[in-house]
Amino acid sequence: MKEELEIVEKLSNSKVVEKIYDDGLSSPVVEVSKIGTDLVKSARLILAPLQLAATFQDRFEIFLKKFNNRVEEEHQVQPPAELTSVCLERMKYIDLDNPLWEMFEELLIKSMSKDSISQVHPSFGQIIGQLSPDEALLMYELNKGAFLVTDQMDLNDQSNRFENHRVLSSTIPKDKLANPEAFDIYYAHLESLSLIKWPVTNEDPVRIGGRQTGTKRNSQIHLTDFGKLFVAACIPEAGFSTIS
Incomplete structure (x- = not known):
């Protein structure tokens, strides 16, 4: 467990993520980190200096897979740091069965696509963080x-x-x-x-x-x-x- 947490923490450093993507990871390391090589490039887009909590790791991987399925690589862009920092910090404490998770997820995906980033305002992440699930509904x-x-x-x-x-x-x-x-x-x-x-x-x-x-x-x-x-x-x- 300690080794897993150390690898996840290192992945939160964008330079480390970039090197891992460029050089390629061995399968055992990918299995331990639980973030495969096909997802690392997407992670590099938004992690920057942020750190992933151990309990957030699995949910973050699910988000990355959904992002890759919806946004083709040639349309992927770097999202605003002031938006991703707010969204990911809030998402650490929200379960997958909470509609607010889906709102943060949707906002991040829109902000990471050049086709929809114009629809995104940096304040939207802060607003979602103030809502209750009933208000989202x-x-x-x-x-x-x-x-x-x-x-x-x-x-x-x-x-x-x-x-x-x-x-x-x-x-x-x-x-x-x-x-x-x-x-x-x-x-x-x-x-x-x-x-x-x-x-x-x-x-x-x-x-x-x-x-x-x-x-x-x-x-x-x-x-x-x-x-x-x-x-x-x-x-x-x-x-x-x-x-x-």
């Missing part, structure tokens, strides 16, 4: 279409204010969330990141006998322009494989 669902909400409030004549808020109908997919009770927090957080917004599309007074007794509103939650760019760069087009 909401972003994916919003990319399919806006959430429609109809609510109603009563008018208190004495205080001249609306109260007794209640939702009449909603397409917010709370049944898909692990913690649906936290939706209001999720919305506030995603809005603070300039990813989504919730405008009222129309509002009509509720009247009884000609007197207004309340108000009824239609609103929709949708992605901002920035949110659409974020989704395009960070969420797999087919959605998350870890969520049914």
Whole structure:
């Protein structure tokens, strides 16, 4: 185990990786390091001075294989260091069955292809690192279409204010969330990141006998322009494989 960790640590040095790739590794060393010669060139693109934690090694190899399957060698480019450093550091502590892993993975692949690097902003890695899995799911669902909400409030004549808020109908997919009770927090957080917004599309007074007794509103939650760019760069087009 000690020898394995030493080899992985050395692989995190870009110069060492380059020499290993150029000179070729013997099969026993490849087996110990668990990063084959066909993957080392991809590793060289993003490792730089970063170090691989032992528990991250297997997951990183899976990512490299996916990257090599999706991006042909002639289209591979060096990704921005400020992006890879954030993504890989966060990914060390995320399991494969977490949708945030897939978002980091998608973002890195897009940043390592000359065909899609223009879609990537360095801040995207930081944003993913702030999300919960439920928030990632909401972003994916919003990319399919806006959430429609109809609510109603009563008018208190004495205080001249609306109260007794209640939702009449909603397409917010709370049944898909692990913690649906936290939706209001999720919305506030995603809005603070300039990813989504919730405008009222129309509002009509509720009247009884000609007197207004309340108000009824239609609103929709949708992605901002920035949110659409974020989704395009960070969420797999087919959605998350870890969520049914």
